[in-house]
Amino acid sequence: xxxxxxxxxxxxxxxxxxxxxxxxxxxxxxxxxxxxxxxxxxxxxxxxxxxxxxxxxxxxxxxxxxxxxxxxxxxxxxxxxxxxxxxxxxxxxxxxxxxxxxxxxxxxxxxxxxxxxxxxxxxxxxxxxxxxxxxxxxxxxxxxxxxxxxxxxxxxxxxxxxxxxxxxxxxxxxxxxxxxxxxxxxxxxxxxxxxxxxxxxxxxxxxxxxxxxxxxxxxxxxxxxxxxxxxxxxxxxxxxxxxxxxxxxxxxxxxxxxxxxxxxxxxxxxxxxxxxxxxxxx
Amino acid sequence: xxxxxxxxxxxxxxxxxxxxxxxxxxxxxxxxxxxxxxxxxxxxxxxxxxxxxxxxxxxxxxxxxxxxxxxxxxxxxxxxxxxxxxxxxxxxxxxxxxxxxxxxxxxxxxxxxxxxxxxxxxxxxxxxxxxxxxxxxxxxxxxxxxxxxxxxxxxxxxxxxxxxxxxxxxxxxxxxxxxxxxxxxxxxxxxxxxxxxxxxxxxxxxxxxxxxxxxxxxxxxxxxxxxxxxxxxx
Numbered sequence: 154x155x156x157x158x159x160x161x162x163x164x165x166x167x168x169x170x171x172x173x174x175x176x177x178x179x180x181x182x183x184x185x186x187x188x189x190x191x192x193x194x195x196x197x198x199x200x201x202x203x204x205x206x207x208x209x210x211x212x213x214x215x216x217x218x219x220x221x222x223x224x225x226x227x228x229x230x231x232x233x234x235x236x237x238x239x240x241x242x243x244x245x246x247x248x249x250x251x252x253x254x255x256x257x258x259x260x261x262x263x264x265x266x267x268x269x270x271x272x273x274x275x276x277x278x279x280x281x282x283x284x285x286x287x288x289x290x291x292x293x294x295x296x297x298x299x300x301x302x303x304x305x306x307x308x309x310x311x312x313x314x315x316x317x318x319x320x321x322x323x324x325x326x327x328x329x330x331x332x333x334x335x336x337x338x339x340x341x342x343x344x345x346x347x348x349x350x351x352x353x354x355x356x357x358x359x360x361x362x363x364x365x366x367x368x369x370x371x372x373x374x375x376x377x378x379x380x381x382x383x384x385x386x387x388x389x390x391x392x393x394x395x396x397x398x399x400x401x402x403x404x405x406x407x408x409x410x411x412x413x414x415x416x417x418x419x420x421x422x423x424x425x426x427x428x429x430x431x432x433x434x435x
Numbered sequence: 436x437x438x439x440x441x442x443x444x445x446x447x448x449x450x451x452x453x454x455x456x457x458x459x460x461x462x463x464x465x466x467x468x469x470x471x472x473x474x475x476x477x478x479x480x481x482x483x484x485x486x487x488x489x490x491x492x493x494x495x496x497x498x499x500x501x502x503x504x505x506x507x508x509x510x511x512x513x514x515x516x517x518x519x520x521x522x523x524x525x526x527x528x529x530x531x532x533x534x535x536x537x538x539x540x541x542x543x544x545x546x547x548x549x550x551x552x553x554x555x556x557x558x559x560x561x562x563x564x565x566x567x568x569x570x571x572x573x574x575x576x577x578x579x580x581x582x583x584x585x586x587x588x589x590x591x592x593x594x595x596x597x598x599x600x601x602x603x604x605x606x607x608x609x610x611x612x613x614x615x616x617x618x619x620x621x622x623x624x625x626x627x628x629x630x631x632x633x634x635x636x637x638x639x640x641x642x643x644x645x646x647x648x649x650x651x652x653x654x655x656x657x658x659x660x661x662x663x664x665x666x667x668x669x
Contacts, residue, residue: 208538212569246492250537251503251511413504 154178154396156379157404160185160258160287160319160337160366163210163221164202170369170376171217177380181416183408184210185224185257185287190371193231199240203247211252220418222408224257224287232271233263241274248282254411255279257287258319261298264291272305280310285410287337290320292344299325303332317364317407322346326354330362335407339368340378348378348385355386360398364407456520456550459513467506474505475514482521488528495522496532499540508539515543519551526556533560542571548580555584565593573597574606582609591620594645595627604641614648621649 156178163171163184174182184206186199193199206223214221225247231237247253256279261268272288279286288306291298299318306316318329319337322345329336338354339345346354351365369376383396408414454462464472482495499518503511524532529551533544545564548557557580564576577593585593590613597604604610614620624646628638647653 208541209567209569212538212571246535249492249497249500251501251508251539252537415503415508417508 154380154383154393154400155180156383156400158182158366158376158379159317159364159404159408160339160368161376162187162368162370163214164205165189165371166369166376168213168217171214171219174376175217175219177377178383179219179376179379180418181220181222181404182214183222183224183254183287183404185255186226187228187258187370188230192234194234194236196237196240196243199227199237200243207247207250207252215418218418220416222252222254222414224255225253226256226259226275227271228258229260229262229268229271229289229291233265233267238267238271241271241278244275244278245282248278248284251413251415253284254408254413255285255287255317256282257317258289259286260289260302260319261291264294264298264301269305272302273309276306276309276311276316279315283412285315285317285407286311287317287319288334290318290325292320295320295322296324299328303328303334306332306334315410319366320345320368323350323354326358330358335362335364335403337364337366339366340382341368342373342375342378348381351382352385352389352391355391355395355399356389360391360395360403362403362407363399364403365399456517460517463506463510463513463517467510471506471510475517478505478514478518479521482518486521486523488531493522496535499532499536499543502543503539511539512543512546515540516547516550519544519547524551526552529557530560533563538569538572542575545572545575545580546578549578549583552580558584561585562589565589565596568600570600570602573600574602577602577607579608582607582613587617587619591617591623594620595623598624598627598639598642598645601639604645610645611648611653614645615653616651617649621646624649 158179161182161184163182186202186206203225206225211221225244227237227240227244248256256275259272259275261272276286288302290302302318306313313333317335317337320339321329321336326336338351340347340351345368355363365379365382367374367376367378369378379400383400386396386399387393405414405416463475467475478495478498482498485494487493495518499515502514502518506514519529519532522528524547529544529547533541536544541564544560548560561576561581564572567573573596577597581590581593594604594607597607624642628642631638
C-alpha cells in the first residue's frame with residue numbers, strides 16, 4: 154500500500170515516526186508551515202523555519218525513503234501579531250522554490266480583520282505563483298468559519314479547484330464539496346475526525362477530491378492515522394483502488410497542480426554508521 | 436553558448452567530483468531533453484545579459500530556484516553552477532544565494548566556489564555547510580575550494596566529521612596531500628578509533644585509509660584524484 158500524507162508537521166516528530174510511517178506505507182508527505190505552539194516574535198523565526206522545511210527536514214525524510222515537500226505561509230493565528238505579519242513580504246522569494254507545492258496553511262483562527270487580510274493576500278500570492286492553496290478551517294465556530302473561508306476563496310483570483318479546504322467534518326463536508334474545492338480530513342486520536350467517521354463520510358460522499366491526513370504535530374496526534382483509515386476502509390468493503398485514490402492519487406493530483414511534485418527519493422550517499430541523524434559523537 | 440567565454444576557467448580545479456564548467460555544460464547539452472535544454476540556454480543568456488543583483492530577487496536567481504523542476508533534480512546542480520557562472524556571481528552574490536537557498540541550492544553554490552572565487556572570501560559558506568549535519572552539504576563543502584583555503588584545524592574536523600556521519604572520504608579534495616605527515620590528524624583518528632573500539636562499535640573503513648595517508652612515509656602526495664584507489668591496505 155502506498156500512502157501520501159498531505160498534511161503532517163514532521164518538524165515536531167522523531168525519526169522513530171519516520172521509520173514507522175515508512176513501514177506503514179508512507180512514501181510522500183507535505184509539511185505545511187504552521188504555529189509552533191510557542192508564539193513567534195519576529196520574522197527571522199519564520200525564515201529559519203522555512204529554511205528548515207526546505208533543507209534539514211527533506212534530508213531527514215529522504216533517509217527514511219519518504220519524499221518531502223512543503224507548503225509555506227503565515228499561519229492564521231500569527232497573522233494577528235504585527236511583529237509576524239511582515240513575513241508576507243518575504244514569502245514571494247520562498248514561493249519560487251522547487252519543493253514548495255502550495256501556499257499554506259492559511260485560513261481563519263479567530264476570524265479577525267487581520268486574518269481576513271492575510272488570507273486574501275496569500276490567496277493572491279498562490280495565484281501569482283501558480284500554486285494551489287491549503288486552507289485550514291477553524292477549530293472554533295467551524296461552520297461559520299467555513300462559510301467565511303469559502304466567501305473569501307470565491308472573491309479571490311484562485312479557482313476553487315486549486316484550493317484544499319482542510320479539517321472538515323460531517324457538518325462542513327457538504328458545503329465544502331458544493332464549493333468545488335478539494336476536501337481535506339484530519340484524523341486525530343481525540344479531536345477532529347476518527348477512522349470510523351471517516352469511513353462513513355467516504356461512504357456517503359465518495360472518494361472524489363477527498364484527501365485524508367494525520368495532521369500530526371507536537372500535540373496529541375498519530376502519524377499513522379492515514380494507514381489506520383486505509384485499513385478501516387478496506388475492512389468496510391472499499392476496494393484497494395478506492396484506498397489508493399484517497400491516500401495516494403488524490404494528494405498527488407492536488408499538489409501536482411503546482412507542477413513541482415517530485416516523488417523520487419534520492420537517499421543521501423551514506424555508506425556506514427547508518428546516517429548523520431545518529432549524530433555519531435556530536 | 437559561445438558568449439560565455441569563461442566557461443573553461445574551472446580547468447585548474449580538475450577534481451573528479453568537480454568537472455570543468457565546459458564539461459558540465461557539454462554533459463547537460465547531451466543529457467537534457469530539448470525543452471529543458473532550451474530553458475537552460477535562455478536562462479544562461481538572461482543571466483549573462485543581466486548579471487548582478489536587481490531588486491528583491493534577480494531573474495537569474497529565480498532561474499536557480501526553479502532549476503530542478505525545469506532540468507530534473509539530477510541535473511539541477513550542474514545547471515545552477517552554470518547559471519552562477521553566467522551571472523558572474525561574486526562572493527557577495529554567492530553568499531546571498533546560499534543564505535536564501537534551499538539545501539539543494541546551497542549545495543550548488545558550494546560546488547561553484549572553486550570555479551568562481553579565487554581567494555578565501557567565500558570560506559564562511561564552507562564553514563556554515565560544515566556545521567550542518569546534512570551529509571549532502573558536508574560533502575559538497577569539501578571540494579577543491581576547501582582543499583585550497585580551509586585552515587588545518589577546521590579541515591581536520593571536517594575529515595573527522597565525514598567519518599562520523601558516513602560521508603565517504605573520497606569526496607574530500609586533495610585528501611592525500613593535505614593528510615600527508617599530519618601528526619595531529621593522525622592523533623585525532625587514533626583517539627576516535629579507540630573510542631569506537633571501547634564502545635564495541637566498528638571502526639569505519641575510511642578511518643584506516645586516512646590514517647595511512649597521514650604517515651610521513653606514505654606515498655608522495657599527488658594531485659587530487661590520484662588517491663582514490665590507494666590506502667585500502669588496512
